[in-house]
Amino acid sequence: MARSNIWEHGRDAPVPAVAVLDARGDVVGWSKAAGELLGYPAEGILGRPGTDLRMERDRARRIWTWNGGHGDDDYRVGMVDLRHEDGGQIVTHLERIRITTPGGAPAWVVAAIPASVFTLGTSVLEPLLSAAPVVMVAWDTDLRSVWRNERAQRLEGTFPCFRVGRPLPESPGELEPLVPPELIREVLADGVPVLDRESRWGGTGGESTFSTFLFRVEALDSRPLGVCLMAIDITHSRARERLALLRRASVQIGTTLDVQRTAQELTDLAVPAFADYATVDLTEAVLPGTEPLERLEAGDSGIPVFRRAGLASIHAGIPESLWPQGQPVYVPPRSPFTLVLESGRAHFEPEMDTSPGSWLDADPDRARVIDAMGMHTLIIVPLWARGSLLGIAVFVRTDNKAPFTRDDLVLAEELAARAALSLDNARQYTREHDASLALQRQLLPRRLCGGDMMELASRYLPSDVHQGVGGDWYDTIPLPDSRLALAVGDVTGHGLNAAASMGRLRTAMRTLAYLGLPPDELLARLDELYARQDEEEQGSALSPIAATCLYAVYDPATRRCAMASAGHLPPAIVDPGGGVSFPDLPGGTPIGLGLGAHRSAEFELGEGTLLALYTDGLIERRDDDLDAGMRRLGAALARPGVPLDRLCAGVVDTMVTRTAEDDVTLLLARTLVPS
Template structure:
């Protein structure tokens, strides 16, 4: 020990900070250290021979402590400073050693010792003291560290796998050099004897130790086993990842692939997903899983690398029939099973099965069934090739939970596929033929259902053949999606076909459809009323007059493309969607050039990627104009509008109807105006007979004369004049008689003695079809007769009794 100015250090303790005095039996000071002289403020000459208690307060406590026969500790005040005293008797009993220390320092030393002892007494926290050379001086041999007390000294890292040991050495060296502490650093502790085993993971905290003079002299390391905590965190993160990724897609294969991607590499090195063939078809699968009938198909795989290892069963391959085994029966009961390499060899006795189903280097596989709502959808297999241990209990539970969530997602996608397929099939069956080639128009309809995240809706088109060679063109869109929208579309189309037979003005047709939608809404539950409605455009084209009349209820305006390729919108009063009520619809009439194309489309066409909401209509018109080619087929022409989709599926249904107009040549029609005079009947017969002779249709003269005679007679007798007569030659012979009356003609059964009532019956017997339509003024009764090269028999005028 140095004298007054030196210091003696032991770790963080300054031994010369303790004041020392030798006392006699009565407490008189016999000798006195330099620290004692400083603490008590008396030098040796002043202190020797003086009772020590005279320098402290309270004196009585100090006197009792000094004169006691045994050692003791007390607390006194020296010059207003708290001091801790310790007295030790020296044999043979006539001497005492007094130790005095500032109370604050004494408390720090005591607490430090208590803390260190408490740390060393922990069995879950590892404590190790290393000197500046990284030699371990003290440790509690906690289980998080691979070595125990026998490893004290230079070989603390001998049992560790070298990369892990090197990482720990670098960590201690950095703390020793910089003094910056390390808190909670995750460090794997693989053993050198088994580096491929599942590593234990420690949370390491380290800080530098300085001696009493602040000179670094070691590092303290605290560790605890974080293996389970970190694994629980990884499992929770994997569950969150599974919840985020698995299920949003309504595509079965996409959902299965998401499942495989989530599990690799979180739980295994290679993952496969196999589903029942019924699931992929959208049908109800079997109640139990089968590795034979129904077959399983591999639909998703996940592994490291780009190339799938051959000859392992890949995506799209059918799972082979497996021999009966205990693991297979467990799977069929809905249990998750784990097989080691030896178990696999027993379950797959043939080499062909092993090569087909077991990846190279496989050490274990865990298979979880995919069960949802009591159905066995398939199975997911997690293989481990790099890690020797199979999935433990916690990991198997995690696999089962993720598989259960994925199974619900796959089953939702299966059910969606079934409903979507049913809706598409129903809607396609409800739609008319896509192509029509009639006297009025050449027409082509294109329907593209929504897919992906969207559901099928109620878009439709229709081409209705009307009397007198006319045609009705219809395009519409029902609000909502799925089967309800498809059913509503079917009801509307049926209603339109019925209304078309009445040959009403397009505005009147929409008005009646509006009433129908309101009745449907009234039948709908209150919470679903907002989903009942539709838009519709109804147009009637007359090829004889070359005139098109249309009315619009909320549809995009149609585009008219003239034979030279000029495309323009048809300006029509925009009516509200069907179901709004209270707003009348208006018809507009246009006379397109022969060979013009009328393009009708739903708003799904405006939702394509290339079209934005504001400029969509103009871009449709521009595309129609730019893609026009003389003589191009309507399907190809209409398909150019959908080329903007590319490989992308539409977000909403698209219905498109392209109609090229035709006109009846003037030479194939003849019209006359007759007065309301009985003599006009004979004149009408003569005009009709002459016209048929000019057309070479003399074989139709008898029946036509009867039809003309009866219709003109009724017009003259009941309606007044003028009376219009028109004959048109096409695929049929059409005879039309117009009058100014709106009275509905009726077919009645006349009695034997009745003088009248047989006219329309005669007309019905002579014609293939007959009917009437109404205009703004009056009505027109029409008939159609088939053109025939053979003789035509005279009709039976009265029904048989």
């Protein structure tokens, strides 16, 4: 039969005290170690009942406590309080083995050692574990403390149940800051360890954070012998974790100027490092282009106050959320969410109040989810930025049983403050971007008119980077004598100023085009006009204009096309068979410099010839030069017989394979065959 290590002692292990009891329970054998442990000499104990060795309070229960459920009465093990010869108490681990005497009568061999020595296993480890910088406590199968190290001994004032011989408390109050007593009982019963459970409690030196472990101690034959608790002080580690989380926030929040993306970045950062579930809900002013919340009707869960912008959970499918991203969030009028919005102060609830009479009575849907998911601790933080309240961030724990602390509240407020600045930047950018885009599209031609001279198609894509909409434009202008002017240009800069400057330049070009000026003279007049205007407007809010431009005039009678460039990229000319060329135009200075150095060139465009005018956003890539971009454009255009509008869309899709870093403009004109 397998035995525990009480019977298997080596050179450094304690020698067990051994006694032999006959069938009546009288002591008939007594070892030297037994005398040393309990103080009785052999002549003073032999022949006496073994029950004399028990403390009085143990008489009400059996001295031999079965501890394993093996159903074998020949072997029993348990913790027993024995009486020392001087009347003192000794807590021992005691094992009993049934034997048969030569005469056939039963007898029992009993071995005992001090409980603390048995718990550790060997006396060699005891001084090492006693001085270890961790809290260690061991309970036997009756859940009485049988050993604790020096660190745990110093905490007996806070946790009296650490004291050797004290039973585990029935009520949770004495141990709850570290670990609930019922959790210790569960580990003893099922043997499933508890690993790295975060616990917090406030001592004289302030709040401490512990990583707590519980595991069952078993004999060599897998019989349970007790439970051991180990708690490691990770207070300083928690501080380092908080600093690391804040450093990550500075890198991971605000990577774009998109409001919903920024909100999602905050929730993704918080889960699971800080919370098990997190949401960001914003007021309608932060999410332009959505239906106003005040137009929505109230529902069973309250009134629509926010719109969900970000959410994350440790659980797949985010079952905690009643509303997906982008949807209105309904809250009761006197809920913590509206109170935070009204007061501008955080709501901190270490233990969520879900009792009858709370605000949850008016929100049964949330109450049902809170109960189903085990939500038990809550922080709601306002999102303030530059004097504006943008919304709220909500942090909840479910699987993590550690409640939020004041330190967690400070961390949540810091994360929210950083995210709020990024959200406000994104909001302001979105507003200006939308206004610039609206102005840009208002100023671009709504309808292309090529008449019976040319078939036309165009595409314009605004940039999707931080600078916002640029100043790209294109135009087609019917001229006298059945001629057609084509133009494409790019004003430097981004935003409202660039869009406004583009509108002024396009209007001036149309005015000069109606005078019938040739391309080089028109660009020279335009350059002179804007150079003079910049001199007159020095000191104004408007930036000096600078733009590149390509202007061409096609005469269907002669099939000749005259064109001039003001620092712009050359057009692509595609013959009916699909051959592509980029004509070498005379160099010209950009508009606004006042140099007037522009010259025209003429080309013949046969029937079905395609002319492609574009801006640099179509062909530029960071990892490519312009020549490579022009080669790619030529390959995309070499598709004879494709309808013009489909060709235009296909070229843009082919050329723009990632986020556009600049405006993309493409104007296609194909000469028509006379009917």
